[in-house]
Amino acid sequence: MAETPPRALTIAGSDSGGAAGLEADLRAMTACGVHGCVAVTAVTVQNSLGVSGVHLVPPDVVAAQVRTVVGDIGVGAAKTGMLATAEIISAVADVVDEVGIGRDTGVPFVVDPVAASMYGEPLLADDAMDAIRTRLFPRAALVTPNLDEVRLLCGITVRDRESAGKAADALHDLGARWALVKGGHLHGSPEVTDLLSDGERTWEFSGPRIDTPHVHGAGDALASATCAGLARGLEMPDAVAFAERYIRRAVAESYPLGAGTGPVSPFWTLADWDEP
Numbered sequence: 001m002a003e004t005p006p007r008a009l010t011i012a013g014s015d016s017g018g019a020a021g022l023e024a025d026l027r028a029m030t031a032c033g034v035h036g037c038v039a040v041t042a043v044t045v046q047n048s049l050g051v052s053g054v055h056l057v058p059p060d061v062v063a064a065q066v067r068t069v070v071g072d073i074g075v076g077a078a079k080t081g082m083l084a085t086a087e088i089i090s091a092v093a094d095v096v097d098e099v100g101i102g103r104d105t106g107v108p109f110v111v112d113p114v115a116a117s118m119y120g121e122p123l124l125a126d127d128a129m130d131a132i133r134t135r136l137f138p139r140a141a142l143v144t145p146n147l148d149e150v151r152l153l154c155g156i157t158v159r160d161r162e163s164a165g166k167a168a169d170a171l172h173d174l175g176a177r178w179a180l181v182k183g184g185h186l187h188g189s190p191e192v193t194d195l196l197s198d199g200e201r202t203w204e205f206s207g208p209r210i211d212t213p214h215v216h217g218a219g220d221a222l223a224s225a226t227c228a229g230l231a232r233g234l235e236m237p238d239a240v241a242f243a244e245r246y247i248r249r250a251v252a253e254s255y256p257l258g259a260g261t262g263p264v265s266p267f268w269t270l271a272d273w274d275e276p
Contacts, residue, residue: 012081013042019263024217032228039065048258059091076231108141138175168197214254214262
């Protein structure tokens with residue numbers, strides 16, 4: 001019998017197309033050596049072309065999933081994905097306090113805001129955006145917004161290294177212990193640079209931009225791989241470096257799916273698997 005692996009929890013919505021959401025989270029966690037648990041916040045009607053419907057899980061049921069998983073299985077880190085409404089966000093904030101998940105506990109809390117789509121479209125109402133700022137950020141060990149989410153959350157348009165640093169400072173001022181400003185949406189640059197900051201020091205993670213349209217779930221996978229690294233006991237800069245290595249390979253190995261945007265791939269981690 002094998003030993004029980006590290007555990008992590010994703011609090012997120014389901015993508016019926018399997019490319020993003022909690023499906024992407026679980027794939028990344030498994031590929032990074034962690035058993036993933038879930039608290040489902042929403043069921044989406046979704047494929048490679050987009051979302052055509054959303055069914056929200058009641059906030060008390062979301063909280064009950066978190067409480068039940070942590071009470072029995074235990075987790076070394078947790079992350080959020082799509083939370084959709086201020087009511088669900090508040091329920092999550094309350095239950096993570098209750099079970100001992102957060103920035104100042106031994107169970108790091110990664111907040112992936114999921115406030116804007118890969119095309120820059122807002123995904124949250126104003127009251128939900130405020131709830132992310134006031135209820136989740138002060139509890140977060142790490143926040144991982146894309147550039148459109150940075151603009152929506154703190155009003156800063158990132159165009160270069162200097163403005164990325166200002167954005168990281170603004171996110172830190174909202175209460176997050178660490179902020180990772182992701183540069184993937186800064187189109188026109190031959191490199192992608194993600195900037196990690198604790199408010200005093202910065203770390204940069206850079207690599208060449210990979211020429212592929214198939215990047216669905218990239219943000220989810222990066223946050224989940226970071227969460228997995230934290231669950232395995234890595235310090236934050238090392239956990240982010242671990243996740244950056246994972247996601248760059250996952251993007252390089254992305255594949256087409258359906259008629260729209262395909263997902264980043266964890267399959268490269270199975271390269272040594274023997275066919276039956």
